[in-house]
Structure formats: C-alpha cells, structure tokens
Amino acid sequence: METSNIDTGRVADAPSRNWVYRALPRGVWPYAQLARWDRPIGWQLLMWPCFWSATLAAIAAAEQGPLSTGRFFAHLLLFFIGSVAMRGAGCTYNDIIDHKIDEAVARTRSRPLPSGRVSRRAAKLFMVGQALIGLVVLLQFNSVAILLGIASLAFVAIYPFAKRFTDWPQFFLGLAFSWGAIMGWAAEFGSLAAAPLVLYLAAIAWTVGYDTIYAYQDREDDALVGVRSTARRFGETPRPWLLALYGVTVALVALAFLLAGVGLLSFLALLMATLLLGWQILVLDIHDQAQCLALFRMNGTVGLILFLGLLADLALRLI
Template identity: 75%
Template sequence: MTPAPDTTPVTPAAPETGRVADAPSRNWVYRVLPPGLWPYAQLARWDRPIGWQLLLWPCLWSATLAAGAAAETTPIPFGTYLFHLVLFFIGAVAMRGAGCTYNDLVDYRIDMAVARTRSRPLPSGRVSRKAATLFMVLQALVGLVVLLQFNGFSIGLGIASLVIVAAYPFAKRVTDWPQLVLGLAFSWGALMGWAAAFGDLGAAPVFLYLASILWTIGYDTIYAYQDREDDALIGVRSTARRFGDRPRPWLAALYGAAVLFLALAFIAAGAGFFAWLALLVAAVMLAWQILVLDIRDPADCLALFRLNGTVGLILFAGLFAALVWRLLV
C-alpha cells in the first residue's frame, strides 16, 4: 500500500528554472539540451551521472577481470574487450534511466511528500505519466538492443535481472532493507561482464557480485540519511532508519565484507599487482567515509555517496592496468 503524502502544500522547488532540487545546476543537460527536454533528462537522471557510473563500475570490473583471467589460456581480442566496455556504458546509461523513470512512476505520491524530490518532473507536473511511460519504454529498448549484442547466456542473464529491477521500488514499503534489493539489481553487471567473455559464470564473478551488493548497501545507506526524517513521517523504510544514529558498525561490516569478497574475486581470477594496489586504495577510501560521516549533514552524506564513483573508478583503473601489464609482459 502506498503511503499517503503529508498535508504540506506541494510546490516545485524552482518552476521558473525547470531544475530539480538535488541536481547540480551547471550540468551539461542545462547547457546543451533545450529546456523542453530537461524534464526527460531529469527523469533519466542524466543530470546526475553518479547513478549510471555506480551501475557501470561492476560491469567494467567484471569484464576486465574476465579479460585478465582469459589472458592465461585463450586471450580475448582486445578490440572485443573494448567493444564490450562501450556496450556496457551505453547499457548502463539507458537502463539506469529506464529504471529511474519506472521508479518515479511507482513512487509518484512518495516523491510529492519528500522535500528533496518534490521538484522532480512527475510530482511537479512538468511531465505526464503517459509521456514518462513512453520515455521509459524507449530507454528500455536501447538497453535491449545493447543486450542482444552479447552471447545467449548473457542475454538470458540480463533478462533475469528485470525481476529484481521491477521489485525494487516496492521494497521500501515492506522491508527495512530496500538497499539490499537495490544492491541485487545494481550489482548485476558483476555477473554480466564475465558472462559476456566466457558464456558462463564461476567463483570470481560470484564473489565480485557479493562484494558489489555489500558496497551498494553501504553507499546507498549513506545516501538515504538525507531523507531519514521525511521517510519516517510517511512510512518509507530504509537501512538508514534501521541503523539509526549508529551506522558506523554496520557500514564497517558492509564495507569490510565488500573488500574481503573483492579480494576473493581477485584471487579466483588471478588478478595482478595493480589490481591489488587499487583495492588497497579503495579500502582506505571506504574506511575514510565511515570515519568522517556526519549523518546530520545532508550535504556531507551526498558528497560521501558521490565519492563512491571515484572508488569504482580506482578499482577499474587497477584492473585495467593489471590487464594491460599482463598482455604486454
């Protein structure tokens, strides 16, 4: 059952500018696209690239880990590997956009009741539900075209993820752990990259998937602290509400286990020195997030959440350097 919004009058944060309250105003969307397309870009979160980046990194980790493992037996052509990276980039942007549009359609009433989300295109009335649905379908079709470029096993695996994606918006209504459901969906790329290379799965991508799930729960918990008070008022559940005022032990356990499973994935795939160096740097950055987190400061929570995009980049850079080193030496 969808929680009823509170009785506070709902007005867009800045209707005259067409912006949303929680997106950077200097984003390329507002410099390049005509204003008529801004609401659709906001539905897809093109003005907030951190989302598709966090969806993309597990795909790239997995594809690069697989390429490194294959180098010892049957090397994957480097051009094929790079083509897979491009496909994962396009797919991540498209499917993240489709997922966010779907989430906004489902959470329309909840978004009206939360101060940070009231200015989004649907609750502010700048896009109709029919237009948003059509836009969601178009983005999903782009994702489907991308998926069809891979092998049959990967296609089936990708289609299977849609069950979790469809369930996610409803999780916050029935469990304190919607971040776990998000992790299951957002981490699917950790399986896809390996499957695209080998046409099957193994220990390494499974460990990578578990690591990514735990990482996602951690960073999305930090993000959820921005809305904890509003969520409590309207009955939306989250790990931020579940952990309360003492998130550090939980985050330490989540991030610590994520690092452990990443290490197991690296061992299983025979990752090289640069991958391990990147893992060390990433572990330090995750620990730093826990130490400096101020759950009473929404701006701090948002900044630390966004920092995870850099964590993902560092891990990819390490894996890529290890792959290149292995191919050259």
C-alpha cells in the same frame, strides 16, 4: 527554495551546472531529469561492476590464450551505453511508482512527475524507449549473457516496492545494481565461475553501504510518509553497520581477485579503494545532508580506482 527549483525547471538534488542545463533544450530537461542524466553518479555506479567483471574476465582469458582486445573494448562500450539507458529506464520506472511519495518528500517533490512537468503517460513512453535501447545493447552479447540480463529485470521490478515492506530496500537495490558483476564475465566466457559470483556479492554489500549513506538525506521525511530504509533501521549508529558492509565488500573483492588470478596492481587499487571507503565511515555526519550526498558520490571514484587497477593489470599482461 523548492518553488524556485520547479520554476526554473531544475530539481533540488542535481548540480545546476550540469551539461544537461547547458547543452539541451529546456523542453528536454524534464526527461533528462527522469533519466537522471543530470546525476551521472547513478549510471556510473551501475557501470563499474560491469567494467570490473569484464576486465576480470579479460585477465583470466589472457592467461588461457590470446585475448581479443577489440571484443573487450566493444564490451566496455556496450556496458556504458546499457548502463546509461537502463539506469534511466529504472529511474523513470521508480519515479512512476513513487509519484505520490515524491510529492511528500522535500528533496524529491521538484522532480518532473510530482512537479507536473511530465505526465505519467509521457513518462511511461520514455521508460519504454530507454528500455528498448537497453534491449538492443543486450542482444549484442551471447545467449548466456542475454538470459542473465533478462533475469535481472525481476530485481529491477521489485526494488521500488521494497521500501514499503522491508527495512532493507538497499539490499534489493544491490541485487539489481550489482548484476553487472556477473554480466561482464558471462559476456566473455558464455558461462559463470566463482570469481564473478563472489564479485557480485561484494558489489551488493558495497551498494547497501553507499545507498545507506545516501538514504540519510531523507530519513526524517521517510519517517513521516512511512518509507522504510537502512538509514532508518541503523538510526544514530550507522558506523558499525557500514564498517561491516564495507569490510565484507573489501574481503569479497579480494577473494574474487584471488580466484581470477589478478596481479599486484589490482590489489594496490583495492587498497586505495579501501582507504576511501574507510574515510567515508570516519567522517560521516548523518545530520549533514550535503556531506551525505558528497560521500555517496565518492563511491564513483572507488569504482573508477578498482577498474583502473584491473585495467593496468590487464595491460601488463598484453605487453
């Protein structure tokens, strides 16, 4: 199975019908795989906290006076482009750092670097190119947002090494992946407030939860190569941990909503998202890799529901 993935230019854990394999030339596939374009759930999970924060800020701004809807939608576009670019750069960086580990893990050894389809030098150049796109996007914001964006790079740099020194690398992923929860607010107001900071903490707990489910796919291989994770830490009893993590997520999102003064539609969306999070905990089978991946991907829908609720709330205020 693994050899077939390498021979066909595919990777073991990406959908074979993804647009990358239908629309892009075969020679581009390894770079698309480095950037995870064939697995859009990653940039979606990076983007949703940005969208939540931007919409939360827009709701708060609309309460204070006329809102520039053009600027709001421009910010959403920039956050989309930035999420795709920086997620791609981060994944490429992670693959460069984890080259040898990926060779030893069944799910990852078909990736471009361990399979030999991309050289380390080419991967580094590709990473720099994506990071430059992210920089161009960042420079479109105000000075506070720019400084915050630069500060996030510290967490991005640390994350690939976290699995070597702590059982909680998912926490470091949360610190990096949730940064958009403050960026959207800063882009609108040029400052921070309690609502985006609480939203950031909520997104960290959410990230630790969903990435723990993802990590159960690799638990046995991780143990063999000495990689640490919350999946290994929680062992056979992840439900109490996930209940706590997702419970904190919901409570803190609700608090952020209250602090920002959102309306009923946002809280209805939070209720729907809570049901999906509860469903993940209820049906989770940590020994079923396919199900773990499917439940992890469900969090893209969780993020979308929260955004749509906030967006509908905003639309009502602009009518």
